[in-house]
Amino acid sequence: AQSVAQPEDQVNVAEGNPLTVKCTYSVSGNPYLFWYVQYPNRGLQFLLKYITGDNLVKGSYGFEAEFNKSQTSFHLKKPSALVSDSALYFCAVRDNSWGKLQFGAGTQVVVTP
Amino acid sequence: SQTIHQWPATLVQPVGSPLSLECTVEGTSNPNLYWYRQAAGRGLQLLFYSVGIGQISSEVPQNLSASRPQDRQFILSSKKLLLSDSGFYLCAYTRGGFTDTQYFGPGTRLTVL
Numbered sequence: 145a146q147s148v149a150q151p152e153d154q155v156n157v158a159e160g161n162p163l164t165v166k167c168t169y170s171v172s173g174n175p176y177l178f179w180y181v182q183y184p185n186r187g188l189q190f191l192l193k194y195i196t197g198d199n200l201v202k203g204s205y206g207f208e209a210e211f212n213k214s215q216t217s218f219h220l221k222k223p224s225a226l227v228s229d230s231a232l233y234f235c236a237v238r239d240n241s242w243g244k245l246q247f248g249a250g251t252q253v254v255v256t257p
Numbered sequence: 258s259q260t261i262h263q264w265p266a267t268l269v270q271p272v273g274s275p276l277s278l279e280c281t282v283e284g285t286s287n288p289n290l291y292w293y294r295q296a297a298g299r300g301l302q303l304l305f306y307s308v309g310i311g312q313i314s315s316e317v318p319q320n321l322s323a324s325r326p327q328d329r330q331f332i333l334s335s336k337k338l339l340l341s342d343s344g345f346y347l348c349a350y351t352r353g354g355f356t357d358t359q360y361f362g363p364g365t366r367l368t369v370l
Contacts, residue, residue, distance in 0.1 A: 232299070242314070243359060
């Protein structure tokens with residue numbers, strides 16, 4: 145079965161510093177990986193996905209993610225965090241049937257001024 | 258462009274009352290549709306998914322049911338709500354391609370008292 149793990153419950157970072165949110169995956173076959181962000185009482189917003197190709201994927205709002213096959217990781221990164229990046233971030237992996245996604249537990253990002 | 262709607266946005270219902278949440282998608286045909294529940298502001302649990310009119314797959318046996326009476330309409334129902342049905346309900350869709358992105362609606366906050 146496909147699964148992802150987000151080892152950090154919360155990440156704290158100062159505004160202007162680099163932000164990294166970790167995700168590791170376990171899949172059989174090719175991994176299709178996604179990152180979403182959720183603001184309070186809102187639906188999930190798609191940030192980026194890895195299907196195939198370049199290991200560095202660029203997404204919305206200045207975010208990018210690095211796919212590392214040897215380490216089975218797909219960490220989300222932003223070079224310079226903003227206070228408005230404070231939100232809940234989810235990593236997900238595509239199940240092999242009907243487009244279902246398996247989500248990680250989520251990582252709360254807190255960016256302080 | 259595609260959009261996804263959910264209503265109501267918030268709902269407070271007594272235990273034992275019926276439930277009907279609606280999700281509609283615009284701008285695409287024959288989408289795959291999904292219902293999730295998010296409890297305690299974190300983990301996402303897939304409840305139902307549908308790949309066509311009248312086709313419903315249940316992921317978790319429970320007090321809820323789903324229906325898809327039209328191509329772009331997905332309904333989540335219950336005959337008698339339980340306290341444990343409280344949560345944030347999210348509808349999502351994909352356009353059906355194997356590597357397609359799942360897009361989420363704004364969600365419905367359900368409180369059962």
